[in-house]
Amino acid sequence: MKKLIFKKITKDITLFFLISISCVSIIVWIIQAVNYLDLISEDGHSLRIYFLYTLYSLPKIISKILPFIFMISVFYVIIRYELNNELIIYWINGITKLNFVNNIIKISILFFILQLFLTSTIVPFTLDKGRSFFRSSNVDLFTSIIKERKFIDTVENLTIFVEKKDNNLLRNILIKEKINKDQSQIIVAESGEIIGSENFQKKIILYKGKVINTEEDKQGIINFSKFNLDLSKFNTKTITHPKVQEMSSINLFKCLNTINQFRQNNKNNNKDKRFFLGCNLEISAAILEEFLKRFFSPLFIILIGTTSCLIVMNSKDEKSYKIKNFLNFSLGIAFIIISEISLRFSGLDINNIIIYFLIPSSIFLMIYLYIFFNNNNLRRK
Numbered sequence: 001m002k003k004l005i006f007k008k009i010t011k012d013i014t015l016f017f018l019i020s021i022s023c024v025s026i027i028v029w030i031i032q033a034v035n036y037l038d039l040i041s042e043d044g045h046s047l048r049i050y051f052l053y054t055l056y057s058l059p060k061i062i063s064k065i066l067p068f069i070f071m072i073s074v075f076y077v078i079i080r081y082e083l084n085n086e087l088i089i090y091w092i093n094g095i096t097k098l099n100f101v102n103n104i105i106k107i108s109i110l111f112f113i114l115q116l117f118l119t120s121t122i123v124p125f126t127l128d129k130g131r132s133f134f135r136s137s138n139v140d141l142f143t144s145i146i147k148e149r150k151f152i153d154t155v156e157n158l159t160i161f162v163e164k165k166d167n168n169l170l171r172n173i174l175i176k177e178k179i180n181k182d183q184s185q186i187i188v189a190e191s192g193e194i195i196g197s198e199n200f201q202k203k204i205i206l207y208k209g210k211v212i213n214t215e216e217d218k219q220g221i222i223n224f225s226k227f228n229l230d231l232s233k234f235n236t237k238t239i240t241h242p243k244v245q246e247m248s249s250i251n252l253f254k255c256l257n258t259i260n261q262f263r264q265n266n267k268n269n270n271k272d273k274r275f276f277l278g279c280n281l282e283i284s285a286a287i288l289e290e291f292l293k294r295f296f297s298p299l300f301i302i303l304i305g306t307t308s309c310l311i312v313m314n315s316k317d318e319k320s321y322k323i324k325n326f327l328n329f330s331l332g333i334a335f336i337i338i339s340e341i342s343l344r345f346s347g348l349d350i351n352n353i354i355i356y357f358l359i360p361s362s363i364f365l366m367i368y369l370y371i372f373f374n375n376n377n378l379r380r381k
Contacts, residue, residue: 056130108305
């Protein structure tokens, strides 16, 4: 009997979960896809690249909304059982409310494993795969984004204005390049052309103009008859190199270990901040936060599932039944928010991993003990 009940609960929660997460994921994906339209309009990428990139972002969307959809699914199924008097059948057949809660916890563990697999394996792989489409794209970037009589700032640290454009030939050109925080240069030229170099990197050859270098209060002007501007060092605002979120979990572990060793061996040395896999002290907080997001955040799913079980503590005959259910639901939402907030602060120190682990574990223990000690008194009327 207990096995049949467990199968029924699992089936009902899973079915509602699949329907809900499919609908919500598609809606969020469409909204996000609209925001990515600048990949075509500004960066000049093809429709195929745009579609594949947005498609590979779908697992990330699912992993983001999974805890909330799971909580909704558990709440919905338990309340439906309550309103249809199905829970009374369980109590009559000797199923205690602690047994019922244990079944929900088992289901929560299954979804915890699913979320862990998504965050640690599927999401980093698909994000990196989506980014690889940009790296392998042969789009003629500068030819496609430069428009006549428009200031183009799509490229990082570079603003370009041309009065006339005929394919790769340009007339009356103004280019502003930001070299660093305090230094920039302005290039003015009568004409120019975008060409490919021997190693297939793009560059602009400018004719008859001048370069104005500015550094704080200093200014220098150099006239030229011909000037080569290398475009290979510039990227669009769509970054083509991997982000921390796209690192494989194995590389993330190695990176954390390297940073930890570096800090222990170089406490008073600020040199050589670049090391294995590009990990450095500047991004150590982001790496630690990503580690916690992948391997510890899924623990909150078990906590959310257990919190949802507090509904069985309430009787629908009570006047405060709806209020208590609302408070239980609000508590689940609060735990989701806590998981995100604590994640931001935990990334500041590697020792905070213990604290982040203790947050869901301790709250789960308190809720479960509350249900356990009240189990003998939990009989539906």
